[in-house]
Each structure stands twice: as structure tokens, then as C-alpha cells.
Amino acid sequence: MSRSVPRTGVRRYVNVVNLGGLLIAGCATLPLVWMASASLKGPGEISATPPTLLPKDVTLGNYETAFTRNGIGHYFLNSVVVACLSTVLILSLAFFAGYALARMPLRGRGPVMTALLVLSVFPPIALLVPLFLMERQAGLLNSYPGLVVPYVALNLPFAIWIMRNYLSGIPGELEEAAVVDGAGPLRTALTVILPLARPGLFTAGVFSFTATWSEFLLALTFNGSDDRRTVSVGIALFTSQYQVPYGVIFAGAMVATVPIAVLVLIFRRSVVSGMTTGAVKG
Structure with a gap:
């Protein structure tokens, strides 16, 4: 029992670190995803309210x-x-x-x-x-x-x-x-x-x-x-x-x-x- 407690603590610590890394990566990636998505939208969809994350009508214009x-x-x-x-x-x-x-x-x-x-x-x-x-x-x-x-x-x-x-x-x-x-x-x-x-x-x-x-x-x-x-x-x-x-x-x-x-x-x-x-x- 005395050995399982430290291992459990280490696992929780690793999970928290991994979760924090995923959150940071997501925050850093979101602007790039938004930029890529907006580059494929038409003028009307870019200014639409509420905004959409993914383009409904993809265009290369x-x-x-x-x-x-x-x-x-x-x-x-x-x-x-x-x-x-x-x-x-x-x-x-x-x-x-x-x-x-x-x-x-x-x-x-x-x-x-x-x-x-x-x-x-x-x-x-x-x-x-x-x-x-x-x-x-x-x-x-x-x-x-x-x-x-x-x-x-x-x-x-x-x-x-x-x-x-x-x-x-x-x-x-x-x-x-x-x-x-x-x-x-x-x-x-x-x-x-x-x-x-x-x-x-x-x-x-x-x-x-x-x-x-x-x-x-x-x-x-x-x-x-x-x-x-x-x-x-x-x-x-x-x-x-x-x-x-x-x-x-x-x-x-x-x-x-x-x-x-x-x-x-x-x-x-x-x-x-x-x-x-x-x-x-x-």
C-alpha cells in the first residue's frame, strides 16, 4: 500500500500535465484553425452572426x-x-x-x-x-x-x-x-x-x-x-x-x-x- 500511493500521485501529476499541455496546444492552435477556416469563407459568411468555426460553403476565391x-x-x-x-x-x-x-x-x-x-x-x-x-x-x-x-x-x-x-x-x-x-x-x-x-x-x-x-x-x-x-x-x-x-x-x-x-x-x-x-x- 505504501508503494501504490506515490505511484498514484505520479500518475495524477502526469495526467494533469498532459491535460495542461493539451489545453495550451488547443489555445495555440485555435487562431490558426480560425484563420484557415476564414480564408475559405465568402464575405457574407465571414461577417455572419453568430460566427461559424467551419465554412459552410468552401471557396478558393x-x-x-x-x-x-x-x-x-x-x-x-x-x-x-x-x-x-x-x-x-x-x-x-x-x-x-x-x-x-x-x-x-x-x-x-x-x-x-x-x-x-x-x-x-x-x-x-x-x-x-x-x-x-x-x-x-x-x-x-x-x-x-x-x-x-x-x-x-x-x-x-x-x-x-x-x-x-x-x-x-x-x-x-x-x-x-x-x-x-x-x-x-x-x-x-x-x-x-x-x-x-x-x-x-x-x-x-x-x-x-x-x-x-x-x-x-x-x-x-x-x-x-x-x-x-x-x-x-x-x-x-x-x-x-x-x-x-x-x-x-x-x-x-x-x-x-x-x-x-x-x-x-x-x-x-x-x-x-x-x-x-x-x-x-x-
Whole structure:
């Protein structure tokens, strides 16, 4: 009897935790379900009272309008180019910077890590005016580099933080064996450490891609031209002076959400592994 009581308590605790997890997942999923449902409704059903969770008459007219009249496909392509270029540059720089902070005998490593953490939470709006003046002076407005450069600068500190913490958990004996075999620092980093750092790279990549994909303020300020407008800004400008096409906006939002959802589903295990290692390593 004395052993069954603790087991019963543990089971109740696990059940409560599972129930709480299901409630949280349901609350987080409900807005996405509502958005997907509304994107398949006509204008009359979207504004109906009481509202309906599932569409009675499914229509793809909102998606057709978003692609043919509002140019969501062009905005989507612009976001893909900007987010992919930014993510590749961020990961390339973050890997080598994180490797140096994790392995090289550098002085002031603690202050550098503190500075990276502070910079990772620095509000971009505080840099909006000076960045705009610098980009106008350099002729980068309404161009892909005009967004890629500030995105890399703003998201690189957090990526370096993740990579440094993850690389610190890789055993140093592997590098010592590579040095004995005659490999230099660069070859060791690329052939020995880089394959083992994939979970950390996936974690930093998902966070960087998500941040650059969904960023709005800098994209609205620096790329006002319709040719270089990203998907987040394009959806915000779907509204007109006399009406708000909610169905078309929901359809555009679903199109913009798909890449992030697919990315997280594909790399979910690597992301969890990378975040767990980064949480326990100093």
C-alpha cells in the first residue's frame, strides 16, 4: 500500500500535465484553425452572426484574389529571397564566431557573451532612423541587400549565442585527434565540428528564418517599392480606403504561415535538441 500511493500521485501529476499541455496546444492552435477556416469563407459568411468555426460553403476565391489581384506570389518570392540569404549569412558567420568563442583561448569571453545577449534583445525600432539614413546614403533602399544587411546584423548575436553554447558541448578530444592527424583549425572546424553541429545550426536557422520572414517594420521602411515588398508588408497593404477584405487577408496570412510551419515540422527534433543543449551549457 505504501508503494501504490506515490505511484498514484505520479500518475495524477502526469495526467494533469498532459491535460495542461493539451489545453495550451488547443489555445495555440485555435487562431490558426480560425484563420484557415476564414480564408475559405465568402464575405457574407465571414461577417455572419453568430460566427461559424467551419465554412459552410468552401471557396478558393480569396486565394485567387490574393494571387491574381494583390500579387501575394511576388511578395512571397521576395520574402523567400531575403529570408534565405539572411539565414545563410547568419549561419555562416555564427558558426565560426561560436566556434571561436567556444574553443579559442580568447580574453573577455564573458563580457562578449553578455554583450551578445544584450544585443539580441535590443529593439530594432531604436535603430530605425539611423539605419534608414545609412541605407539611403549607401543607395540600398528598395533592394534585397537593404534588408539582408540589417537582418544579419540584428539576428547574428542570438545565433552566435546558440552556436557557442552548442559547440561547447562537443568533446574537445575530437579536435585533438584531428590535430594529431595533421588537420589545421579551419579543416578541423569544417570536417569534424560542422557535421556534429547540425542540430545547433538547425536551431539557429529556424529562429533566424522566422525572424526575417515575419519582420515588418524594417521591411515597410526600407523597401517601399512594390517590386521589393515582402509578404508581411504586402498583406498589411491589402486593405483599401473603403473596405477591409478579411477573407483575402486571411488567405495571404495562410500562404505566409506555410513555410514557417513546414520548417518547424521538418526540423522539430533538431530544434529541441539544439535548444536543450544550449540551455544547459554555459
